[in-house]
Amino acid sequence: MSDNWYIGIDLGGTSVKMAFIDDDAQIIDKWDIKTDTTNDGENIVSDISKSIKSKIEEHQKDKDLIKGIGMGAPGFLEMETGFVYQAVNIGWKNYPLKEELEKSVGLPVIVDNDANIAAIGEMWRGAAEGAKDVLCITLGTGVGGGVIAGGEIIHGVNGMAGEIGHTTAVTDGGVLCNCGKTGCLETVSSATAIRRMAIDGFRDHPESPLKKQYDTNGDISSKDVLDRAKEQDHLAMSVVKKVAFHLGFALASFATTMNPSKIVIGGGVSKAGDTLLDPVKHYFKMYALPRVNEGVEIVPAQLGNDAGVIGGAWLAKTKL
Amino acid sequence: MSDNWYIGIDLGGTSVKMAFIDDDAQIIDKWDIKTDTTNDGENIVSDISKSIKSKIEEHQKDKDLIKGIGMGAPGFLEMETGFVYQAVNIGWKNYPLKEELEKSVGLPVIVDNDANIAAIGEMWRGAAEGAKDVLCITLGTGVGGGVIAGGEIIHGVNGMAGEIGHTTAVTDGGVLCNCGKTGCLETVSSATAIRRMAIDGFRDHPESPLKKQYDTNGDISSKDVLDRAKEQDHLAMSVVKKVAFHLGFALASFATTMNPSKIVIGGGVSKAGDTLLDPVKHYFKMYALPRVNEGVEIVPAQLGNDAGVIGGAWLAKTKL
Helix, strand or coil: CCCEEEEEEEEEEEEEEEEEEEEECCCEEEEEEEEECCHHHHHHHHHHHHHHHHHHHEEEEEEEHHHHHHHECCCCCEEECEEEEEECCCCEEECCCCHHHHHHHHEEEEEEEEEHHHHHHHHHHHHCCCCCCCEEEEEEEEEEEEECCEEEEEECCCCCCCCHHCCCCCCCCCCEEEEEEEEEEEHCCCCHHHHHHHHHHCCCCCCCCCHHHHHHHHCCCCHHHHHHHHHHHHHHHHHHHHHHHHHHHHHHHHHHHHHHEEEEECCCCHHHHHHHHHHHHHHHHCCEEEEEEEEEEEEEEECCCHHHHHHHHHHHHHHC | CCCEEEEEEEEECEEEEEEEECCCCCEEEEEECCCCCHHHHHHHHHHHHHHHHHHHHCCCCCCEEEEEEEECCCCEEECCCCCEECCCCCEEECCCCCHHHHHHCCCCCCEEEHHHHHHHHHHCCCCCCCCEEEEEECCCCCEEEEEEEEEEEECCCCCCCCCHHHCECCCCCCCCCCCCCCCHHHHHHHHHHHHHHHHCCCCCCCCCHHHHHHHHHHCCCHHHHHHHCEEECCCHHHHHHHHHHHHHHHHHHHHHHHCCCCCECCHHHHCHHHHHHHHHHHHHHHHHHHHHHHHHEEEEECCCHHHHHHHHHHHHHHHC
16 A cells, blocks of 8 residues: 555535545545535535545644645536636636635645546546546436546547537437437436436336336336336336437447447446346447447446546546 | 658558658658559568658758658558558558568658548648647548547557548448448448439439439549539439538537547548538537537648648657
């Protein structure tokens, strides 16, 4: 075990996850605090700072051995300057995050967006360990993504790289997406979409236990749908097939252009495991170049909620 | 003008293009020789070597001021070692290109594939000058591509990155592609595809002058179709619309995931200019995230046949 520690921070709309992490990506300690979004999030940085200082004291750690902080934040930001243009869920607008956090904690800080640090975490010590060309896609309420090419996280010209959830899956007559477009991959592969597509299917599948569940409980969740698919329910299976078709197609297009060695699928929906992964791989193979298909593994994410803090620590270790 | 020269080589199935290029990407001299594909291409390297040596003599250039050779070759190769696994049009199989050329010319050599060096050329001094995130797509007999992200050419895990021509455009009932799949972007946007789609349209558009041209001359070319589209011929316009739809969709998917600042369209088909580019931009905007669309310019390639040798020189300048 090395003596150097790094601090990984993963800022979300409800909690701030933090961890001390060593050179081998081992978590020494992890904890979280509530995200205080009142007053446009003005207390967040001082809350983080107090919490870190007290944890350093608790561990009786020499501060010189803590090399720096790598932090992920949601929203639009500029990595070079650590300046956050807008983070809607947090309340920040034109907020100099890196500058404020450095002043407050007294350690160097590097900032990237939350989807990117999660991808880096999976590359450092997760499902894509050691891989240099990776796509991480997170199927949750929405669909996010992070792209690593040649071992580096790709930001693109204005920080939008990785938004595979907003590639178009349905070219004509698609459902309205949160982003304002219609027919995005997110509208046919997120947890939200799975629930909606199942409910839309009640007309054609009135016999499905999902309909009974809905009538009894007033709602169903995406997990209900995925569980029923495992039990071979026709409606649930038809929804999974649709999700897998669109995911397989989008991932194949990405892979044929970027030739990754790993595609990591995370987020709540990915917990369906092979029920989802097997048909995704089927469609992927159908639409990808054979040599591209041979070069890639499609795997579930491994780090869960720790991906962000581990990726943050990697940033601090390699970029500061 | 700097005293350092670099040699760019662009190997094709019919000719080898070569140039002396200085630090500012200026071409000092360019020339080409025939590609001798007899005996599995065994004479190509010695032909290149002889030609270069005689040109160095002609220019009375001090060989110490020639820093190295950057070469593009078609087919599958490993950049690190300059080893060519297979180059079908050349005849090479398991050929140590870098090693042989270094031995023969006595200068350091770096090798990449032909689509990639063309993309680099456009990034160094062409349509994407100064851009760090670029897609170059070449619409010729086939459809090739090169991806630059964060200023570096992306190879992927087994050298396939950039094969956007083989992303699937038609998911069901597409035309058979040279790669063995069906419905590839190449089958609906190459010169070959444009000719085929126009001929397929004769039934519905017997009045089109393209049909008369075909009946008179026994054939039509993609250029004929693109020329007629400029003259508002309905059949030709319907073909261009189809090409533009598929290109706009594929480019938008790429851009939403990689967020480039430039998309450079080259190859014979791109000579149609705005007749093609305007509808491509229309569909691109329809299918890309607004912020992605704002960040990118879709532009015609500038360097034509010189892109490869200029990109080769950049490789020699920056990577040797």
